[in-house]
Amino acid sequence: MLGRRIRIVGVLAALVLLASGCQWAMGRFDPGNTADNTTELHLSSSNISHLGVEWSAGLGSNVSATSEPVAAGNTVFVGVRRSDNTGTLYAFPADASSGCTGSPTSCTPLWTASGGAFGQPLVYDGVVYVDRGGILVAYDAAGATNCSGSPVTCQPLWSGTGGGADPVVAGGLVYVVNVAGSTDEVDTYSPGAGSCPGSPPVCSPVTRYQVGSACPPDEYFGPGAPASLNTCEATTVAVDGSRLDVGVEVSSQVFSLTMGLVGDATTGRVAAFAVGQAASPAWTTVGPGEPGFAGVVATGGNTFTTGATSDDFGVPPSAELEAVTSSGQTAWATQRGPYLGLAVSPDEVFAAASSGVDVYAVAGEVCGSYCEPTRQYPVTGLDEDTTAPAIGADVLYVGVGKAVSAYSATGTVDCDTGTPTTCAPLATVALGNFASQLSVSNGRVFVTTQDGRLLALTAT
DSSP: OHHHHHHHHHHHHHHHHHHHHTTTTTTOOOOOOOEEEETTTTTTTTHHHGEEEEEEEOOOOEEEEEEOOOOTEEEEEEEEEEETTEEEEEEETTSSOEEEEEETTEEESSEEEESSOOOOOEETTTEEEEEEEEEEEEEETTTOTTTTTTTTTTTTTTEEEOOOOOEEEEEEEEEEEEOOSSSOOOEEOOOGGGGOOOOBBBOOOOOEEGGGGSOOOOEEEEEEEEEEEEEEEEEEEEEEEEEEEEEEEEEEEEEETTEEEEEEEEEEEEEETTTTTOSSSSOOOTTOOOOOOSSEEEETEEEEEOOOOEHHHHHHHSEEEEEEESSEEEEEEOOOOOOEEEEEOOOOOEEEETEEEEEEEESSSGGSOOOSSSEEEEEESSTSSSSSEEEEEEEEEETTEEEEEEEETTOOBBOOOSSSEEEEEESEOOOOEEEEEEEEETTTTEEEETEEEEEEEEEO
């Protein structure tokens, strides 16, 4: 009997591990921002043609931005910012098992939190980490501790001393972008920070990575005569093993000796730190025409950046997508784009553009500075108001106007044999409004729309 119980417990534990492995618990899926959920077990090219809306939920009025939905256990979380700079953090039942009625099915939240504009949530070890009004706050993901009332509302377990934007977890630490201070930095917090002083508790960072040294120095024609004044803002964080990559947006005011201020330019760079070495980056990408940041992905020792440089001078950017080696050298690049976001598998880079999704080989060094895509997913209506791509198992998902389309991520189903290969959608689901953010977790595609709704899609 004891042996039977041990075998049953072992099977249950394996099932729990399999289920948890499918979770999209942080923005862009993992610490490197790859948006590649290789552990998705339920949705694949074999059943994706049956994709449809399972349930939907309202996110309130005056929604100006939503986070990427993240899921942990049987709960999906969305952060909302409203036009008056307030917001709400929502927790919904991922499988519509509670508080959901009607046909089509509509769900009410399991619990909510308010108090400021909410950013991208991260769920780790039973705690939701999220930026609320420029401060990192932590909530009980189960909606029990520090939660009360009907409907249930929650208060933070603790808060940080600064901002908590774009959180990722790696090596047992939560990394966040802190833009609340005078100098941007990346802070790390211990997930077990509930024993911090104060009531409510306020926790201090474990480490603070100083991003200011990655900002290019101001340039001058001479004493008191500026040629270029630069300000820098950390925009995103990606962790790949022992390396921390920080996307830095550089805003420059350009002056002339005779005309004064003649224009503005926005470029970007990556500051790469060795994890634990916070004083200054190990290297920083430099040079004119660096891409601005719609995405920074760190995986397999490489860094991939994308985005369009903007300026007042009509000068085209030198690269729209760039692959950088672990030592900070450009491996390859392309002038195509501009790209709106990335998903990166072990072998390929998926870059969303206005004309569709372009695919490049990760090992694209042979093509130098003018790489061309090996495969394309043409779409209609993809623009800056739609989603970055996401991968679940062997399916590529992307928001296309007022719909979500699914394609063969491997280029083997409904794809031609041309050069480059062109693929048609395996499924398209109408949303009723423009797609905003999406994720793929445990048999469902969660997508937010610009009119303030969350939809769960599954193979019906």
